[in-house]
Amino acid sequence: MQEMAVGERVVPPVPPATPEDAAGLAAALHDLEALSRFDVDGIGERAQQAEDAARALGAPDLERRARLVLADLARRRGDVAEAGRIARQVQRWATDADSRHLLARSHFLLAAVLQELGDLSLALEHAVQSVHLLGDEDPPVQRIDHLARLADCQGLQGDEGAGERYAEVLGLAERLGDVDRQLLILNNWAYVETIAGRYDGALRLSAQLQALAERHGVPLHVGRLDTIARALLGLGRLAEAEDALAPGTESGALDVSPDGDAGADFLLTLAEVRRRRGHVAGAQEALDECVRRCEQHGLTAIRVRARREQAELHAAGGDYRAAFEEHQLYSQAALDLQSAQRDARARALQAMYEATEARRQSRRYRELSLRDPLTGLYNRRFVDDQLPQLLDRASATAGTVSVALVDLDHFKRINDAWSHDVGDQVLRAVAARLEVAASGWTVPGGFAARMGGEEFLLVLVGGDERRAVRQLDDLRRAVTAHPWAELADGLAVTLSAGVATTGGSAAASLADLLGRADEHLYEAKARGRDRVVGDGG
CATH class of the missing domain: 1.25.40.10 (Tetratricopeptide repeat domain)
Structure with missing residues (x-):
């Protein structure tokens, strides 16, 4: 398991807020930044004291350094969005103030935020910047931390060069005699190796991890x-x-x-x-x-x-x-x-x-x-948000809206007989056909959505009910004629659909429209499936 950091350390007290102690406060902040990767009792309270002291001193750079420590603590508690927001604020201030150290630290935090959010590419960009911006005057432990985060981002992206980076930063930690950081680096390096399937390398690193911990009684x-x-x-x-x-x-x-x-x-x-x-x-x-x-x-x-x-x-x-x-x-x-x-x-x-x-x-x-992750179609949230607005506009302009509930016939059999992976490919292929049907309608404004499972919704703006039924029937025939056997031997896919259309002069409620479409879908199923049923039967 990749970890943030764990360790038992004592946080040094923050100097009092007096002008002559500004240098002492800066030194205390260096310590807080070094400890922010570890679970330490009282670090949040000390960071808050440092922020208050910096504000009293009128030192906005020190105040923002403390704020980044607090933001990192918020990230580790799960408030990733707040941590990212603060890091962005500090980054903008540091850019205007040309504060190299604050820029490095804000990039360092943003790399962690984006890594947790799954945007590994952008996380890597920030990690690179966090290393590039470090100065010779910055403490060695910060170079270790920044390089280690860069190695984590590289490793999680599958970059084999991460191994060289981990080896470099592990050597730095060994020369400092920093056991906590050595353990953290070895664990994360081993974890990345398991993710990549390089289990022999992971085991070698795990052995080093165990030996180091035993040697130091950790x-x-x-x-x-x-x-x-x-x-x-x-x-x-x-x-x-x-x-x-x-x-x-x-x-x-x-x-x-x-x-x-x-x-x-x-x-x-x-x-x-x-x-x-x-x-x-x-x-x-x-x-x-x-x-x-x-x-x-x-x-x-x-x-x-x-x-x-x-x-x-x-x-x-x-x-x-x-x-x-x-x-x-x-x-x-x-x-x-x-x-x-x-x-x-x-x-x-x-x-x-x-x-x-x-x-x-x-x-x-x-x-x-608002998108379904499997098919890329809109999801139910989008339907609930947009369809009532479409109906309101249609009512105000005496226009029409047709909705079709589309259901794949015997879809459970596909999953059972050919696997869920084949079922997912069928869903994506049908979704692509639905998007073509929506975009090919002569009046813009309609859309296709996945309602859940194997049920879809097609919304068409303008035209009459007979034309909407014809469009759905064309879709039905296209799905039936699709070369499904290329996906799996013996595979065949059909669909049933129920279509309901608003009147041109009277408002139709969303519940009424979907209710009628659902009734027609049930009728299509009852009449043998592989068919489309509309208001006209």
Whole structure:
């Protein structure tokens, strides 16, 4: 597991806010910046004192340095958007003031923010800048931290050059005798190696990590034990992986873990190791505790992965029906999580940008939150937002709007017979046809959306009901005629659709329109599927 940092240190007191102590405050801020990567009691209070002292001194550069420390703490508590917003504010001030150190530190924080938001390319750009802007006067530990973050960004992008970077920064930490940073670097380097599938390298680094911790009497917390076990797991050395995890299962070890996932990720790895060793009961016990912690702490992403492991456990126990049902739940939860993460990422990124840049970027980020991640079509949120407005405009201008609910026939059979991957490819192919149908309509303003599962919505503005039915029937025939056998032998796909159209003079409620379309869709299904039914029957 890649970590931010963990360590036991004492934060030095911040000097009092007197002009003659400005140099002392700057030195204290260097210490706070060096400690901001580690879990240290009281660091937030000390950083707040430093910000207050700098403000009293009338030293805006020192005030903003303290503010960046507080922003980094906010990021680690989960408030990524706020951390990014503050970093952007400080960066703008530092650019105007030509403050090289503040620019380096703001880039350093933005690299971490964007890494957590999944924008690894942009994170790497900021990490490069954070290293480039460091001066000779900056403390050596800051060069280590900035280079280590650059190595993390490179490694997570799959850049093999990250190994050289990690080796460089590990050497710097060794020369300083900084054990905490050595442990952090070794753990993250090993984690990146497991992500890349280079398990031999990960195991070599894990051995260095264990030896260093033992030599200095530092207990390995569950995040680091998880990294070691993952390397062994990748090499199929299951018994050794379980032994590596053993210290984390000791009484109370998980409850005092400093990891933000409350030990749930560790428990998930333990469940996988035990299952693969054939210890199904022990695996279930670990997974049950993982799920409990996920639900207690709101760990949605780990909870989704736990569903996949539960499906594997059901299969290992011979309950294939339960395994299939759990895998279905996992597939849907994974799609929901992907959509939620994209939405959250868009909101967080938007919160980072203000004024002119916010106006320029906000439309793109909002667009991301209104798209279905699998098909690229609009999602239900977009429908709920836009369709009522379309109906209002149509009513005011005596225009018409047709809506069609489109459902793929016997889609469950496709997933069961050919796999969910084939099912996903079918959904994307049909979605592309729906977009063509929407864009090919002579009157602009319509759209296609995915309502969920295998159900879609096509909205057409203008024209009459008969013309809308013909458009849907053309779509139906195009889907039927598609060369599905190229995707999977014996695969055939058909759809059914129900179409409802507003009257040109009277307003139609959204519920009424969708209700009629749904009734017609049901009728199309009842009449044998592979057909389109409209208001005219």
